[in-house]
Amino acid sequence: MFYREAGQFKTTYIADQELFPVKQDRWGLLIIIGFSFVVIPVVANDYWLQAILIPFLIFSLAALGLNLLTGYAGQLSLGTGGFMAVGAYSCYKLITIFPNTNVIVLILLSGFVAAGFGLIFGIPSLRIKGFYLAVATLAAQFFFEWLFARVGWFYNYNDSGAIEVPVRKVFDIAVTGPIATTEARYIVVLSIVTTLALIATNIVRGRIGRAWMAIRDMDIAAELIGIRPLYTKLIAFGISSYYAGVAGALYVFTYLGAAEVEVFDINISFEILFMVIIGGLGSISGAFFGSAFIVLIPILITNLPLILGIPINAATVEHFNFMIVGALIVLFLIFEPHGLAKIWSIMREKLRVWPFPY
Amino acid sequence: MPAQNNYPEIILSVDQINLSFGGVKALEDINFDIRKKEIFAIIGPNGAGKTSMLNVINGFYHPQHGEIRFKGLHRKQMRPHEAAVQGIARTFQNVALFKGMTTLNNIMSGRNLKMKSNIFWQALYYGPARKEEMENREVVEYIIDFLEIQSIRRTPVGKLPYGLQKRVELGRALAMEPDLLLLDEPMAGMNIEEKQDMCRFILDINEQFGTTIVLIEHDMSVVMDLSERMIVLDYGRKIAEGNPDEIRSNQKVIDAYLGVAHSN
Known part of the structure; x- marks a missing residue:
């Protein structure tokens, strides 16, 4: 009843093309x-x-990046974890080399390093498609895991082999390192994620977004209307890796505080791919829904017995966790292959005519 | 009947094209010229090589021998997107739309080559990017009006009926503002009303935009009415060329279509 578009007329194309008409x-x-x-x-x-909230936002960002690549441009990738690692480690190196630069600037810059490597690992996409491309991107995942574990330069040759986040202040407020408050870190993450999400929305509704979707839906016809496949796919790899890189940097700098390369193993790549699939391929809001689902459901399942006062030991809950999340993923794929974003849009359609559907 | 062609200038000439896949000769020694602003038809029985011919013209297939001259430019090989840059657009026999996108976005994607703004403006959706988006939207809206598909502007094309999909595909090709428009069976699988609409659009495009059109079509009455000149292919060879009257009375063409008694 309240969600109605009636009476909202568009008289210019600018108004009609607005982000939220x-x-x-x-x-x-x-x-x-x-x-x-x-x-x-x-x-x-x-x-x-x-x-x-912080992990939810960071994973949303990573899922958003992968969604640009897989959901919009149609290129399957399993290298997200690797590109997140590139972001985290290059941010660490940047902060070592430029200790006085604003850390937020460095986090955003480290995304460009990841984007550069994304371009390199995107080159095979010209020749191979689908599952084969996914396997090729696994190379990125394993290569970076190996690189950051074996080459001491990346973690400044410290004994633990881990990168530890130093304290950095923005406007005299610590935003990284052990003394930073959660509120400050939350605000940093939220600002970056909101900005990048907005940029992603702009990109997908413009020329580049249309080129991506064209390549995804029918690459032959896309080439025919003048879209260069390699160039378009590489842009997708670059931008997607940028998002993954920034997410990786945030993951270490504002969430974990210290990390070894193991936090960016293949599991995280899969987890983010699940977020994209459950949230909805080819949808910006889907990345947020998917991330919420994967991050929140386990927490909910862990806490539910406590809230309800059911005596059950922690190990059993952990097992239930895996079973229930697994079952939910399967059910989702069966009943709504287009993900949570699709459910949301169906709800909105229903809401538009509610309570008089005819 | 369209008016007699007053533009003898040649836009595309096909010279001694030979195309084979392994041992199969798809096209053998094909020659023809297409004049500016005419409607030109390629007809022939199934498997005659009509679609292969279109694929050669817009760069999907690379012929083993022969040459294509488009707007005075010689070429032996080119990629499909280079053909698009030079002004060749086409539609497919089986609709090749971007199914997940709306009608509007499908046609907007046809404007891809006309849009130049860089990624930073696009990320902000401001300044040149927005201006460009609006200008191209206006052109696209003109095409939407022209093809009378206003009501399906926001519908994902995967949900549209076949006839409308063909129309959207034509719109996408038109959005490129091509000099040469290749239509591969634009009326296949349509009912009589849809065919009449499509004929009207083809004639209007030719007349209003001055687009040269190359047409493959099986419906003879349509071909004879629409086109000014045509060639007939059979088993990869050109067996006849001329205006509809000449083709109708050509004995080879009649043989190819009706079959001929073999003496052995």
């Missing part, structure tokens, strides 16, 4: 963003920020 969507999103920036840091406690 429906007024309610626009306000809804603004309210969500405002709420996340203003209310959540005040209300939420450390557990919520540290264990739920």
Whole structure:
């Protein structure tokens, strides 16, 4: 009843091409963003920020990057973990080389290093497609895991083999390192994720986004209307790796605080791919839904027995966790292959005519 | 009947094209010229090499021998996107649309070559990127009006009926503002009303935009009415060339279509 477009007429193409043509969507999103920036840091406690919201946002960013590549450009990749590692380690090196530079700038710059490597590992995509390409991108995953574990230069030859995040301040507020408050780290992550999500939305609705979808849906016809396949695919690899790299840098610098290369193993690549599939291929909001699903469901399952007061030991809960998440993924793929974003859009369609569907 | 052609200038000439796949000769010594602003048809029985001919013209197949001259430029080989840059657009026998995208985006993607703004402006969706988007949207809206598909602007094309998909595909090709438009069976599988609409669009495109059109079609009444000149292919060879009246009375053509009694 309240979600209606009636009476909202577009008189210019500019108005019609707006990001959120429906007024309610626009306000809804603004309210969500405002709420996340203003209310959540005040209300939420450390557990919520540290264990739920920060990882949720970081994984959303990584899933968003993979969604650009897999969902929009149609190129399957299993190298996300590798590119996240590139982002994290290059941020670490950058912070060693330029100790006085603003850490947020360095995090954003380290994405470009990942993007560069993404371009290199995207070259095989001209010749191979689908599952074979996925296997080729595995090369990136294993190569970077090996590189960052074996070459001491990347972790400054320290004995533990791990990278440890030094304290860095922005406007005199510590945002990384052990003394940074969760609120400060949350705000940094939220700002970067919001900005990059907005940029991703802009890219997919413009020329590049259309070229990606054209390559995904029918590459022969795409070439015919003047889209160069290699160039378009490489842009997708580059931008996607940029997002993965920034996510990786954030993962270490604002969430873990210290990390070895094992945190970026193949499991994380798969996890992010699941987020993309469950959230919805080819949808920006899908990345957020998928990440919420994968991050929140295990936490929910772990805490539910405690909340309900069911006496059950932690190990059993852990087993249940795997079973239930696995079953949910299978059910999702069967009943809604287009993911949570599709369910959301169906709900919106229903809402538009509710309560008088005819 | 379209008016007699007053533009004798040749836009595309096909010279001694030979194309074979292994031992199979798909095209043998094909020669013909297409004049500017005419509607030219390629006809022939199934497997005669009509679609192969189109694929050669827009760079999908690379002929073993022979040469194509388009707008005065000689070429032996080129990639499909180079053909697009030079102004050759085409539609496919089996609709080749981008199924996940809306009608609007499909046609907008045809404007790809006309859009130049760099990735940084696009990331902001501001300045040159936005201006360019709006300008091209206007052209696309003109095409949408022209093809009378306003009501399906926001529909993903995968959900559209076949006839409309063909129309959207034509729209996407038109959005490229081509000099030469290749239509591979634009009326296949359509009912009579849809065929009439499509004929009207083809004639209007030719007349209003001055686009040269090359047409493959099986419906003889359509071909005879639409085209000014045509060639007939059979087993990869050209067996006749001329205007509809000449073709209708050509004995070789009649033999190819109806079959001929072999003496042995």
